[in-house]
Amino acid sequence: MASHRRPKQPSRTRVTVLTATAAAAVALTSQAAQAAPSAKPSKDEVKSKVDKLYEEAEKATEKYNGAKEKQDKLEKQIGNLQDKVARGQDDLNDLRGGLGSMASAQYRTGGIDPSLQLFLSADPDDYLDKASTLDQLSGQQVEALKKIQEKQRALSQQRQEASDKLKDLADTRTELGKKKKEVQGKLGEAQKLLNTLTAQEKAAIAADDQRASRASERSALGGSGKPATGRAGSAYGAAQSKIGSPYVYGASGPSSFDCSGLTSWAFAQAGVQIPRTSQAQASYGTRIASQSDLQVGDLVIFYSDLHHVGFYAGNGQVLHAPRTGANVRYESINNMPYQFGVRI
Template sequence: MASHRLPKQPSRARVTVLTTAAAAAVALSANAANAAPSPKPNKDEVKSRVDRLYEEAEKATEEYDGAKEKQGKLQQEISTIQDDVARSQAELNELRDSIGLAAASQYRTGSIDPSVQLFLSSDPNDYLDRASTLDQLSAQQVQALKKVQAKQRELAQQRTEATEKLKDLAATRTELGQKKKEVQGKLAAAQKLLNSLTTREKTALTAEENRASRESERSVLGGNTGTASGRAAAAYAAAQGKLGTPYVYGASGPTSFDCSGLTSWAYAQAGVTIPRTSEAQATIGTRISSASDLKVGDLVFFFNDLHHVGLYAGNGQILHAPRTGAVVRYESMDTIGGPFMFGVRV
């Protein structure tokens, strides 16, 4: 006969726990529904966040520039090594052909040297390592085989070097892609914040920047600061000719620039080659520790990691490519957003 069992009833403790959990869930839902939305950031808050994002983007830009420069150098080095490999291979083939011709001549006369037979059927490196066989060779044959051996070793070394350079190039290209993605992400986040502003707020921000730039320009024109050297004057004049040119990350002129792109381009116009990135530019020339000792045309560096550089314009102002969305302009050293670290006189 079938047994009919009643279903087990939940315990009082279990019921209490479930009831409490349900009540908490309802309360949380109600609170979430009734919670006021986060207040929209005002113009000054947005500017502060955007400035921070632009600073982070510029830091990533300098790292991107460094990776890009390294990629170019590696490509040149690889091209040179590949040319060397091709030349060495041709020389090796010529050496082998000359020995082969000698062997063919001996074969036709029926007097082929057993040492030449051995060379034609094995690696001359192994053959020459057997000192006991050297007495079977003429001095001319020994010299020919040693040339082959040396050329083979040189060729192997060149190919190994090329392989390592290609690995380094692949890693650099990966780094380049990552830095590019990082820069684009920072810029997109900054643009999203700017898009949250009203038209009136955007206009006010632009007006503030333009006013500050005009004040800096007046300060520069009214200053009486000496120029470091003839080439510094030429570099500074070249940069002045690019006032109003847009900032574009990774650009080095002549129609757009990032910060170190502008300074390297300007000095190139003066006939002076300086490194591409701000960090590398900080290692050249004569360091100027005090801002009061700066002269027009000196390189000036900001932030602890030196990710921003400009040209000193006199009277506490710099001429620089500031950030995305801005143009080459004058600006007070006090408003860069990071501390002045030092100057460099090229």
């Protein structure tokens, strides 16, 4: 007679051991996968990522420049206000001294007028609001009190204005610090990527850049574009004299530049003060929409947020301070997204 026994079930202990073994195998496989070196990015991939980081750094640089320009203006305005307050306080002291002289003269001739005596120990605003007091003062005394009152009001307004600007300055300095940190962070990331390249790969990238720059220079200098004249011509000539100068974020010459630092410096050499940032420069002169209407020496604005600017050099080329790691040079206008030109 056949036996109908149940198949023997694995013990709980055996199941637990098998499960633990499987989990360990999965973990080891995962660790091995993580430990396996990932494929090294190619030279072109690294260059693409670095270029993107440099572009982001330049965006932050123009914001940094805007905050720096605002800080400089606020510091100058605060200095002027503080000088006005100091001079105003001296004037007020002189006015009070003159009124004190009147009181002394009155005392020597028979006593101080009660209203004048009251003023000298308190605020003149209290008495000018009381007609009865005015009736007791001489015309000369009334005029002196009114001058003091006006001076006090002006000083109070100037002090408040200076206080407001000091608060604005503190906020601007905080913003400046954040933008500086952002720029340095982007540049640091780019440098880490560049450090993954071999010396030969770095040399190959540099050689490609030099060949492109020389080709653009030949195209610009050999073009048939109308030569720059007037203020734009002088500014463009100043920019040409800085070819080969290094790009440094926040720099505006004379030995290093960022993009808007070069254009603002060059126009300053021509006796023209233009705004510091590319965004502000974009709104400064006459806008030129079509590339075909550009003249040598016009400013050329790039990217939708207007964070890059250079000089039109003719024949489809620009002269600009490109980015960190590069020098002032000629480059094809088509290497960046053109927005419009600006004629100063």
